[in-house]
Amino acid sequence: METKYWDSYNNADEQQLAIQQAAKLLQQGEAVAFPTETVYGLGANATDEQAVNKIFNAKGRPQDNPLITHVASKSQIAELVTDWPDYVDKLMELYTPGPITFVLPSNGRCAPNVTAGLNTVGVRIPSHPIAQQLLTACGLPIAAPSANISGKPSPTTALHVWEDLNGKIAGILDGGPTGVGLESTVIDCTNSIPIILRPGGITKEQIEQAAGSVMVDPGLAVKTEKPKAPGMKYRHYSPEVPLWIVNGGKQNIKQTIDQLQAEGKRVGLMGTAQMIDGIHAHSTISLGETIEQVATNLYDALRTFKREDVDVIVCQSFSERGIGQAVMNRLTKAASNHIHV
Ligand code: TXA
Numbered sequence: 425m426e427t428k429y430w431d432s433y434n435n436a437d438e439q440q441l442a443i444q445q446a447a448k449l450l451q452q453g454e455a456v457a458f459p460t461e462t463v464y465g466l467g468a469n470a471t472d473e474q475a476v477n478k479i480f481n482a483k484g485r486p487q488d489n490p491l492i493t494h495v496a497s498k499s500q501i502a503e504l505v506t507d508w509p510d511y512v513d514k515l516m517e518l519y520t521p522g523p524i525t526f527v528l529p530s531n532g533r534c535a536p537n538v539t540a541g542l543n544t545v546g547v548r549i550p551s552h553p554i555a556q557q558l559l560t561a562c563g564l565p566i567a568a569p570s571a572n573i574s575g576k577p578s579p580t581t582a583l584h585v586w587e588d589l590n591g592k593i594a595g596i597l598d599g600g601p602t603g604v605g606l607e608s609t610v611i612d613c614t615n616s617i618p619i620i621l622r623p624g625g626i627t628k629e630q631i632e633q634a635a636g637s638v639m640v641d642p643g644l645a646v647k648t649e650k651p652k653a654p655g656m657k658y659r660h661y662s663p664e665v666p667l668w669i670v671n672g673g674k675q676n677i678k679q680t681i682d683q684l685q686a687e688g689k690r691v692g693l694m695g696t697a698q699m700i701d702g703i704h705a706h707s708t709i710s711l712g713e714t715i716e717q718v719a720t721n722l723y724d725a726l727r728t729f730k731r732e733d734v735d736v737i738v739c740q741s742f743s744e745r746g747i748g749q750a751v752m753n754r755l756t757k758a759a760s761n762h763i764h765v
């Protein structure tokens with residue numbers, strides 16, 4: 425299939441036209457990629473089982489991994505779920521639109537393949553202006569996982585989407601690079617205390633502040649436990665090259681690289697500008713200076729290393745404060761939970 429590519433994000437009039445065309449394709453039951461503030465999503469009408477199937481086929485996604493449904497407003501969330509606890513109102517007031525997904529009891533309006541047969545549905549209101557305009561223009565709840573081939577890092581540019589899905593979907597709306605760079609926080613809101621199923625753009629500290637208390641799914645910490653978010657059991661974000669996370673700072677990183685190079689390996693090194701300064705490797709990528717910049721740049725760095733043909737990637741570890749929790753979650757998954765001390 426020919427994939428339409430709208431690259432009009434710096435021309436306001438053309439942009440409006442592109443959004444209208446993309447909305448029309450969504451109404452016609454096609455799958456279209458669009459930017460959100462976290463990563464690019466691959467959207468389809470969440471109430472149309474056949475349309476949603478196009479997402480699973482294009483991505484090669486396992487059918488038992490449910491999708492997040494995106495809507496433009498709180499009232500549209502109410503149309504998809506039965507009810508929610510009071511703390512959800514507080515969280516919504518503070519953090520929506522934004523990078524947070526609420527898992528709530530489904531009223532069955534979303535197609536069964538969106539929820540993978542569960543009696544809950546994950547819903548979120550993205551804050552990206554193009555996502556907002558697209559959702560308003562089509563007037564539909566839109567199921568949208570990250571717009572990557574299953575198992576690859578999530579796309580943070582339209583080019584990443586093109587690399588993975590050109591020829592497999594109806595269109596790609598280019599909105600420039602996304603901001604947060606990691607996916608939304610997924611929280612289970614079916615109990616009296618919210619449970620973080622996937623750390624993301626809204627931090628544990630922020631949720632605690634609004635809801636009073638918060639729990640973290642034990643499956644996140646211990647790999648052998650069965651995680652509650654069905655997607656967490658798959659090997660995600662894989663750079664397809666082994667990734668070593670090295671604790672203990674510059675000296676340890678240097679030693680690890682020396683050892684790998686002595687084995688004849690080409691090493692790709694990534695970390696903050698401060699950390700990688702003065703360390704030599706086959707190829708080096710600075711992730712920026714702050715943990716927010718690290719989050720923004722991480723997935724692009726993983727994709728770049730794959731192109732550069734390194735044998736192993738070495739990355740420092742980060743403090744789990746703030747969005748550092750999401751950064752470490754994605755890194756440890758990419759590293760299959762191997763941290764080198
Ligand atoms: O930032 C994001 O959330 C991006 C953008 C495009 O919005 N979307 C995204 O979707 O990351 P996806 O499909 O790649 O990840 C959805 C996650 C998976 O871990 C899935 O298992 C979980 O949300 N999830 C969805 N519905 C759920 C449900 N009813 N119960 C538990 N987990 C659910």
Ligand code: MG
Nearest residue numbers: 569570571578
């Ligand atoms: Mg994904």
